Amino acid sequence: MIIPPIVWTIVFAVFCAVIAIQVFYYLYFFARLAVFKKPLRETTTEHPLSVVICARDEADNLTKNLPGVLVQDYKTTHEIVLVNDNSTDEGRYIIEEFQKSFKNINHIHLTQEAKMISGKKFPLSMGIRSAKHEILLLTDADCTPASEFWMQEMQGAYSDNVEIVLGYGAYHKRPGLLNKLIRFETFHTAIQYLSYALAGKPYMGVGRNLSYKKDVFLRNKGFSSINQIPSGDDDLFINQVANAHNTAIVIDPETHTLSEPKKTWGDWMTQKYRHYTTANYYKPLHKFLLGLYSLSLFLIYPLLALSIVFFNWWIALAVYGVRLIIQAVVFYKSMKKLNEADLWPWFLFFDIWMFFYYIFTLPAIWKAPRKNWA
Incomplete structure (x- = not known):
């Protein structure tokens, strides 16, 4: 069967459209993070602060990571709310030992499971409601702050209108x-949610490094509208309550949190499946923007290959090169800001890899999410 030349012309036209869509995202959204500068403030204020951490059977993580939270350089009143959720390990006793030296630990020991509430929303809700202060700073038991200025810098982003501060949770x-693949995927997610926030369209945050005011939580009745969904205590909640006026970002390397990445492919894919099951519940505009970007990224290399072989190789490569140069510049500047610059020499490999990554994570669309929150 001979395929008419017009078909390959159409394929090339679609390829050009896909490249145009990608260039739009890089110049309109992602470049905002690349050129972002920390707002200058004439005065800085340290607000009373409650750090909320939930843990279930994480004695080892508490031993390793909690000291980084407890020794923060923060002179103003603050507390560490530790919610020990039905743990069967020695985590309770480790927290009690820390309490002997750090009197600002508020230990909440849960011994009963919440009925009809999936994930960690119930223990997190208990921690938030028990918090004494208006500004909340959330992280996980398997995270440690990158510096002793984490609390200081994250709360420093609050102003009269700001109610939500998005941070970066690195590995x-x-x-x-x-x-490298895990860290690039984390960066790739971050460049989207941080840039969207800068563009006035915030759609998610990560629970490893997230701050919002207690009033936002109470005013929106907590997680009541998403209690039936196992995940989403971070991204879905922010998707519901964030807007162009009440959200700020903080990306200085000293404000990052650090976690241990998964060590096997299977564990990482399981984690990704759980995260992506919440995307179906995003607002329609966010789903459209994220879906269009992912689809255009997925189509680039198949269409490039077809255009090279069946249309005109040098024209196809020239069109692709426009996007590649823009991508290289935006990635380089953004990776430097997020302390991921060592990934930049690999960016072309990662870009090609994303085609296969989307295939591997496709089952998350129909895969039933796990009921546990760990």
């Missing part, structure tokens, strides 16, 4: 390809 740099 430790370890040897191996899997570590």
